[in-house]
Amino acid sequence: MGHDHTHVQEFFGARAADWDARFPDDGPAYAAAAAGMGLRPGDSVLDAGCGTGRALTALRDVVGPRGTVLGADLTPEMLAAAVRSGRDAAGVLLRADVARLPLRAHSLDAVFAAGLIAHLPEPATDLRELARVVRPGGRLALFHPIGRAALAARQGRQLTPDDLRAEGMLRPLLAGAGWRLVSYVDEDARFLALAVRED
Numbered sequence: 188m189g190h191d192h193t194h195v196q197e198f199f200g201a202r203a204a205d206w207d208a209r210f211p212d213d214g215p216a217y218a219a220a221a222a223g224m225g226l227r228p229g230d231s232v233l234d235a236g237c238g239t240g241r242a243l244t245a246l247r248d249v250v251g252p253r254g255t256v257l258g259a260d261l262t263p264e265m266l267a268a269a270v271r272s273g274r275d276a277a278g279v280l281l282r283a284d285v286a287r288l289p290l291r292a293h294s295l296d297a298v299f300a301a302g303l304i305a306h307l308p309e310p311a312t313d314l315r316e317l318a319r320v321v322r323p324g325g326r327l328a329l330f331h332p333i334g335r336a337a338l339a340a341r342q343g344r345q346l347t348p349d350d351l352r353a354e355g356m357l358r359p360l361l362a363g364a365g366w367r368l369v370s371y372v373d374e375d376a377r378f379l380a381l382a383v384r385e386d
């Protein structure tokens with residue numbers, strides 16, 4: 188059964204037009220995250236919850252002209268903003284739910300997901316769907332251009348120990364979904380968790 192995504196679409200639909208202007212300085216952080224995923228020229232990568240496509244050009248730079256870059260998002264206004272900014276030149280945009288991807292099993296080398304997992308209704312199941320589409324040995328990068336503490340402060344909330352992205356929560360969550368956490372960085376200037384798809 189699919190979920191009702193009205194809330195996500197309304198929330199991000201209202202923010203799509205201003206999204207890039209709100210975070211104008213994040214480009215280098217996305218580029219560094221994309222470059223650190225272990226992708227090679229010719230690889231296939233999905234930006235899950237791509238929003239306005241802020242990562243697409245950086246991902247294209249690492250996979251090169253023969254690689255495949257896909258961006259999937261549920262919110263039409265986000266994808267429209269990606270087209271307006273010309274970022275659809277760097278990758279193919281799909282209006283799709285990352286929990287039900289229109290992709291074959293093992294068809295990708297990696298998934299990049301920035302600011303996504305906190306918005307997933309069923310992270311354990313949804314991370315398993317991301318594992319389905321990635322080949323064994325492929326990668327998942329969970330990224331955010333600021334760390335957990337800085338994000339909580341920006342959103343005016345306390346960071347609680349049951350936070351999904353706390354290392355002690357994330358590692359078993361990923362393991363249960365077919366991913367082995369191989370590196371974890373949570374500092375003011377970035378959050379980056381890298382995982383490898385188990386066989």
Ligand SMILES: C[S@@+](CC[C@H](N)C(=O)[O-])C[C@H]1O[C@@H](n2cnc3c(N)ncnc32)[C@H](O)[C@@H]1O
Pocket residue numbers: 195196199235236237238239240241259260261262265283284285286300301302303306307
């Ligand atoms: C915080 S924004 C991040 C956007 C972009 N990755 C970035 O870093 O600028 C989260 C995005 O995830 C999308 N999203 C949330 N749940 C989704 C789902 N189940 N499937 C696809 N996209 C989803 C939202 O529409 C939104 O564009």
